[in-house]
Amino acid sequence: MNNRIDHKLYSxxxxxxxxxxDMLKRIGEIILHYPRERRRSVLLxxxxxxxxxxxxxxxxxxxxxxxxxxxxxxxxxxxxxTFYSMFHLEPVGKYVIEVCRTGPCSICxxxxxxxxxxxxxxxxxxxxxxxxxFTLKTVECLGSCGTAPVMQVNTxxxxxxxxxxxxxxxxxxxxxxxxKPLETKWVDxx
Ligand code: FES
Numbered sequence: 001m002n003n004r005i006d007h008k009l010y011s012x013x014x015x016x017x018x019x020x021x022d023m024l025k026r027i028g029e030i031i032l033h034y035p036r037e038r039r040r041s042v043l044l045x046x047x048x049x050x051x052x053x054x055x056x057x058x059x060x061x062x063x064x065x066x067x068x069x070x071x072x073x074x075x076x077x078x079x080x081x082t083f084y085s086m087f088h089l090e091p092v093g094k095y096v097i098e099v100c101r102t103g104p105c106s107i108c109x110x111x112x113x114x115x116x117x118x119x120x121x122x123x124x125x126x127x128x129x130x131x132x133x134f135t136l137k138t139v140e141c142l143g144s145c146g147t148a149p150v151m152q153v154n155t156x157x158x159x160x161x162x163x164x165x166x167x168x169x170x171x172x173x174x175x176x177x178x179x180k181p182l183e184t185k186w187v188d189x190x
Contacts, residue, residue: 010060010089017065023053027069040072043080047087057088085139093128093135094177098152101138104145113149113161114138120170133177134170 019027027046034042046066047058054062058081060074067074081087085098099105099114114136118124121134128135144150147159158169 012060012064015059015061017054017059017061019049019053023049040070040076043070043072043077046070047077047081051087055091057091059089085137088135091128093133095133095153095173096135096137098137098139098142100140100142100144100148100150100152102141102145105141105148105150108148109161110138110149112163113151113166116163116166117170120167133174 027049030045031039031042043066046069047063050062050066051058054065063077063081064074067077081089088096097117099110099117101110101114114125117136121129121136123129123134123136125136125138139152142150142152142157144157144159149161150157150159151161152158153169153173158165
């Protein structure tokens with residue numbers, strides 16, 4: 001579930017939004033995997049593609065565009081996009097750090113990890129570093145309670161976090177982030 005600490009009002013900017021012809025063709029193929037009466041189920045994969053292809057986050061314009069492609073009401077897209085923490089409603093950094101804050105991770109020190117990350121990165125939870133490299137978020141259970149405390153950075157999992165290995169992880173990501181373009185792997189989703 002999404003864990004926004006602030007409740008912002010997102011507004012439509014009426015910016016032109018469109019998938020490329022190639023992407024529309026690919027989406028057409030994906031839609032065919034779903035029975036006609038279950039077409040709205042394609043919403044989740046479509047939102048993943050939209051987020052990766054159309055700027056890294058789901059603006060109101062992007063969500064409205066996705067709604068128009070599936071011929072559903074925009075509110076149906078907003079409901080899904082705001083429920084799942086993997087969808088971002090505003091620009092995020094190259095690396096989105098999501099620290100689990102649910103019971104087992106909390107007992108094992110996730111608050112301390114978040115405090116430390118805020119200090120290292122110089123931002124508060126929910127913010128992005130000025131260089132656009134990191135966004136820090138907290139989320140509910142990431143499904144690895146036995147190795148708490150846990151965090152996820154984009155699609156990579158980090159378990160049994162400690163004050164020491166956090167410094168190493170962020171250092172490595174900084175080096176990597178400044179030297180290597182981020183790989184997008186939406187094709188792996190299907
Ligand atoms: S409580 Fe953190 S992974 Fe489950």
